[in-house]
Amino acid sequence: MISVKKIVITGAAGQDGLILGLKLVAAGHKVVGIVRSADQKAFLESYNPAVKSEILDSSTLTSVREFLEKNQPDQIYHLSAKSSVANSWSDSENTLQTNIFHTLNWLNALNELKMHSTRFYHASSSEMFGLPKSHPQTEETLLHPRSPYGVSKVAAHHLVVNYRESFGQFASTGILFNHESPLRDIKFVTRKISQAVAEIARGKRDSLTLGNIEISRDWGWAPDYVDGMISILEHDSPDDFILATGESRTLKEFAATAFQSVGIEDWEKYLTIDSALVRPADVISVVGNSHKARQMLKWSPAVSFESMVKRMVDFDLELIDTGEMNRSWKPE
Template sequence: MPTALITGITGQDGSYLAERLLAKGYTVHGLVRRNSSTVRTRLDPLFYDKDVYNERLFLHYADLDDVTTIRRILHKTMPDELYHLAGQSHVGASFEIPESTCQFTAMGTLKLLEILRDLPTPPKFLHISSSEIFGRPDESPQNETTPMRPVTPYGIAKAFATQMTTLYRDSFELFACNAICYNHESPRRGESFVTRKITKAAAAISLGLQDTITLGSLDGRRDWGFAPDYVDAMWRILQQPAPDDYILGTGIDHSVEDFLAIAFRVVDLDWRDYIQQDPRYLRPAEVNRLLGNPSKAKQQLGWTATTQLPEIVRIMVQHDLRELQP
């Protein structure tokens, strides 16, 4: 059976992808950033499964700029597929830490590609890109040929990584692909992201644990999907006969206000009674509307984002209710 290496395996997408690949019979290796914390909450079900951990799932420790260690891991594991999900992925935080965002998100990808270029049998490579590469696009919805006009440090770093992936495919004949992912959520979304902040606040307020929620602009519109749907598309991309780039989205956009209203409706509350807005949460450069055209993924991959926003939000709020209840 095939072997896969996942960078960023402890994140939202990485944990779902690991589960998906293991269910398909893969041996899975995960690259984990070495730090002082050994908490891997999203991987706990796999970590404590004696038939999986250190039998079919193996973790390796290395930062994305640790080229020597990553090269050694790739030579040792010899994966058939490499899913590159790691990097600083918080758009708002990228304004505060632009250098490390570019170091890991942009240069980390280039360093991986350079290692693959030198391997005698390089694995198929998937870079997880972002709709943030489009910034403030002239056309809506966006497709795979929409010009990149990023307006955030994260978007700029992702645009660099996306174009490098395409360059290495064209110049060095690597099986290198981009999955241009629009926003996708789940109960495993980090609590610093606005979507999880909203669902957790709705749950906490309904339980009497919190009084208000403080947000920035509610006008931004995003194409929100469900993370487990998207990791299925990631796998499908690397099963194609030829490498290519794909938009992964639902083709439907909603505002932050819509998301807020749905979350509070799950707990039978009116969000307008609990909202506070703070200009400190506004970004220096806001992206107002991002909407993807996933028709290519539907036609070539046979993939459709099946879970719509109301169901996604309901799943997230109910998860947070279970987590917060004594």
């Protein structure tokens, strides 16, 4: 028998929020999914009717405090954020405001209500490492963000650690390296590639335009990382954990693997480089050391890089072949 918990997910209509909602409901928990708009609410209700969706503006302390008083959750996964690094230069104020101050509102509301045993998870990010001094990155590596998004995540991360140390809040962070699935929006490069490769394979287009393809990332499979997030919050004490595969691949390798999964070897003929897609400053290379999570949480990623890329391309092929372009992917 599991003990049924009341669990809140902010950012419940995003990739990780959707996967997490499915897993928590399947485990028997009562889940409230917080979204920002009526469109997101309608989407979440059709994607996972078992999650109780609610629109909440977490930009004010009062609204967050009222929500907490009413709902009394056992756990909160705070995943909501302005998550596009690329857009964070043009949308810098909004990115900082949302990612830092909304997080602060949750922490302050929990503290004011003395809900220190309510478990709080914060989605920290490998973007906090930015230009790392050493490879691979661990929980101890000096943070050197390279974008307004990265700066916002560093600030929010340190706030969470501070509320844990200052007030005894059960607050943990998952420092997640890039994690992908067919639920990714096409503003992120992996889905942009998988969709383009599927369309090229089906003769619907003949080019793929990218920015810097020499960058490298430690890319993993999102459902594996959501399992890790659950383990982080289920751990008996609050802490900070890196989730990563430990392998970094260039974007060029990602694209080559995606094209090879549909049998296209001479893929570079489809590629155009557009310097407008190159960021003012980019994270050139990151790779994570998830030793701590592997040891303390017994977590490890199950899906390989090649399998992840193939699953993404296969889903985009399926959408074209069935004509169901608006269908959202669900993990099996």
